[in-house]
Amino acid sequence: MNHTHEKDHDHDHDHTVVPSDPALRVKALESLLVAKGLVDRAAVDALVDTYQHKIGPRNGARVVARAWSDPAYKQRLLSDPDAAIAELGYGGLQGEHMVVVENTPTIHNLVVCTLCSCYPWPVLGLPPVWYKSAPYRSRAVIDPRGILREFGLELEETIELRVWDSTAELRYLVLPERPAGTDGWQEAQLAECVTRDAMIGVARIAPIQHGAPA
Amino acid sequence: MNGVHDLGGMHGLGPIQEENNEPVFHAKWEERAFGITRAMGTWQLWNLDASRFQRELIAPVDYLRWSYYERWIRALEELMLKTHLVSRAELDTGRPDAGSTIHAPKLTAENVSVLASKGSPAKRDVPVTASFGVGQSVRARNINPVGHTRLPRYVRGKVGTIDRDHGVFVFPDTNALFLGEKPQHVYSVRFAARELWGAAASPHDSVYVDLWDDYLEPV
Numbered sequence: 001m002n003h004t005h006e007k008d009h010d011h012d013h014d015h016t017v018v019p020s021d022p023a024l025r026v027k028a029l030e031s032l033l034v035a036k037g038l039v040d041r042a043a044v045d046a047l048v049d050t051y052q053h054k055i056g057p058r059n060g061a062r063v064v065a066r067a068w069s070d071p072a073y074k075q076r077l078l079s080d081p082d083a084a085i086a087e088l089g090y091g092g093l094q095g096e097h098m099v100v101v102e103n104t105p106t107i108h109n110l111v112v113c114t115l116c117s118c119y120p121w122p123v124l125g126l127p128p129v130w131y132k133s134a135p136y137r138s139r140a141v142i143d144p145r146g147i148l149r150e151f152g153l154e155l156e157e158t159i160e161l162r163v164w165d166s167t168a169e170l171r172y173l174v175l176p177e178r179p180a181g182t183d184g185w186q187e188a189q190l191a192e193c194v195t196r197d198a199m200i201g202v203a204r205i206a207p208i209q210h211g212a213p214a
Numbered sequence: 215m216n217g218v219h220d221l222g223g224m225h226g227l228g229p230i231q232e233e234n235n236e237p238v239f240h241a242k243w244e245e246r247a248f249g250i251t252r253a254m255g256t257w258q259l260w261n262l263d264a265s266r267f268q269r270e271l272i273a274p275v276d277y278l279r280w281s282y283y284e285r286w287i288r289a290l291e292e293l294m295l296k297t298h299l300v301s302r303a304e305l306d307t308g309r310p311d312a313g314s315t316i317h318a319p320k321l322t323a324e325n326v327s328v329l330a331s332k333g334s335p336a337k338r339d340v341p342v343t344a345s346f347g348v349g350q351s352v353r354a355r356n357i358n359p360v361g362h363t364r365l366p367r368y369v370r371g372k373v374g375t376i377d378r379d380h381g382v383f384v385f386p387d388t389n390a391l392f393l394g395e396k397p398q399h400v401y402s403v404r405f406a407a408r409e410l411w412g413a414a415a416s417p418h419d420s421v422y423v424d425l426w427d428d429y430l431e432p433v
Contacts, residue, residue, distance in 0.1 A: 036317060093329065157416070158418065
């Protein structure tokens, strides 16, 4: 293949006039699907709004805070997670079958999907780019301690590290350890300190230094 | 298929790139790509496993260089072509072919909250005998299907222990090809890191992988 020929074809090897710029391509596709009556723009707007504003990691944070506050709830969350999560009004798409794994002083859990991007949407929302990226998916199973180090967590050698690869339709939520310095906190205060990364297992929740937030 | 999507255990793909205060979407087109893909799924002309398989069929070099939602949109186009929802000419021109059927959208804005809150469970309430019990040693089969599979390469031929039985689920290998749901037990199988990666791995580490009955054999 000579240089000129290669240049003529640019990146587009499927011999179509569909733009390779994804923004233009998606715009053209949406127009087509609306014109054909296959897609309703308002439904697309509602889907985007749902996952941009209504469903996200604050849901999971409330689940975790409830588990820290109420030992009976925590038991239900670990033994029947779908029902326990539904008690708080969450559940559904990409979280139909939940598993909750608990961090303890001797066990740390880490969640990955090596094959695609499986993630518990009802409690954590849509996954961050790094979770879906090749670097995370490739190394979380072979070098999980190295991954944790990149996130700033040096895991003690004696701690048992459990990596959960979401290869089926089970979706995993890590129940982090309650941080020191939160004695007597209300559930809403506790939820404020729960991070998305701690519920994936790439971070711990740092001890609280300055007492309860105002 | 032994595709580039099966990334577990690979080296050389670079550092994790974390973004502080990351937005849910990084561009307007990502929002639309997400919404269109979910909306088109409600026509039920394909299923989740078929969608995953279509993304796995993207050429390896493109799979790695395209962004996440670009892969979604390319796979969606292929699924719509295969199911004759759109023609190649329509994708090229962005306009319906003369005389083509005009449908009424399946998903309306009013149904979105139901779609999100109901989901589409993959668990099946049918009596199927479990081949393995909790605590049993099993070997992940050394198989190399050319179609869709959720048996990652890094566990094939390796020995693990059944940690729990999740119940009966749709089998992706057949479902992705529209060959039936073939419901069967899914287990969480615990593999010691040293079984997977050798003596250099930490003796305290393990990987739990959710595997279907057909992926396993007794030791």
